[in-house]
Amino acid sequence: MTPEATARAYYEAIDAGEYDALAGLLAPDFVHDRPDRTLSGRERFVRFMRDERPRADTDHRVDAVHADAGGEVLVRGRLVGGDGAELFGFVDVFRIVDAGEGSGDEGSAVEGSDAAARTEADGRDLVIADLRTYTN
Template identity: 65%
Template sequence: MESRDAVRGYYDAIDGGDYDRLHALLAPGFVQERPDRTLAGRDEFVRFMRDERPRTDTEHVVETMGVSGDGKTVFARGRLLGGDGETLFGFVDVHRVGAEGIESLATYTD
C-alpha cells in the first residue's frame, strides 16, 4: 500500500469507527505524539480512539496532503469537525510510514 493511501485510510477508519481497519494500518510499535499526550503502541492507540477519546462524532477534513521524496513521510493539514459541522481545531499531522504500516504520527494543533 502506498504511504498516501495508508494515511487516507487512517482518517477514514477513525471517522468511520472502523477500529479493525485502523489496527491493520498501524505498525505494532506505532507512537502518536500530540500536544496533550503520547500514545505508545498500536493497541493502546486503537483502544484510546475506540474507548477513551472525548468525542467520537468527528470528521477529519484533510485540505492538503504531501509526501516526502522517499515516500515514507506524509504531511496532512486539515480541520477536525464536530458532528454539527463546527470546526473544533486545525491540525497538521506528520505520519511516518514503513513496511509494517504507519509507524509514527506527530500531531500539531492550532
Template identity: 55%
Template sequence: MDLAEPVATYYRALDEGAYESLRTALSPAFVQHRPDRTFEGRESFVRFMREERPRTDTTHTVEAVYRNGTETAVRGQVVTDAGDVLVRFVDVFEIAEGEITALSTYTR
C-alpha cells in the same frame, strides 16, 4: 485530496469508528506524539480511540497533503457533525512497509 494508503485508512477508520481497520493501518510499534499526550504502541492508541476518545461525532477534513520519501504531512481540521470546527491540525506520518510507524500531531 488524494491520500495514499495507509493514511487514507487511518482517517476513514477514525471517522467511521472502524477500529480493526485502524489497527491494520498501524505498525505494532506505532507511536503518536501530540500536544496533550504520547501513545506508545498500536494497542494503546486503538484502545484510547475506541474507549476514551472524548468526541466521536467528528470528521477529519483534509485540506492539503505533502509527501517526502517515507513521510506524509496532512493539513486539515476536525469538524463535528453539526459543522463546527473543533481543531485545525497538521499530522506528520512516518510509513514503513505499508504501515504507519509514527505520527506527530500539531494542533491550533
C-alpha cells in the same frame, strides 16, 4: 497502497469507527505524539480512539496531503464536530514503513513518489510507524 493512501485510510477508519481497519494500518509499536499526550503501542492507541477520546462525533476534513522525499507524509486538515462546527486545524506528520519493519530505527521509511510506484508494483503492505500531530 501508497503512503498517501495509507494516511487517508487512517482518517477514514477513525471517522467510520472501523477500529479493526485502523489497527491494520498501524505498526505494533506505533507511537502517536499529540499536543496533550503520547500514546505508545497499536493496542493502546486503538483502545484510546475506541473508548477514551474526548469526542467521537467528529470527522477529519483533509485539505492537503504531501509525501516528501524523506519518507514522511504530511497532512493538513480540520477536525469537525458532528454539528459541523470546526473544532481545530491540524497538521499530521506520518512515518510510513514496510509492514515488517515497525517503528524502530532498523525500519526503512518509504521514500517519495518512487516509493509510491514501487509499493504498488511489488504489493508490499505499508503501516504507520509513528505520527506527530500539531494543532492550532
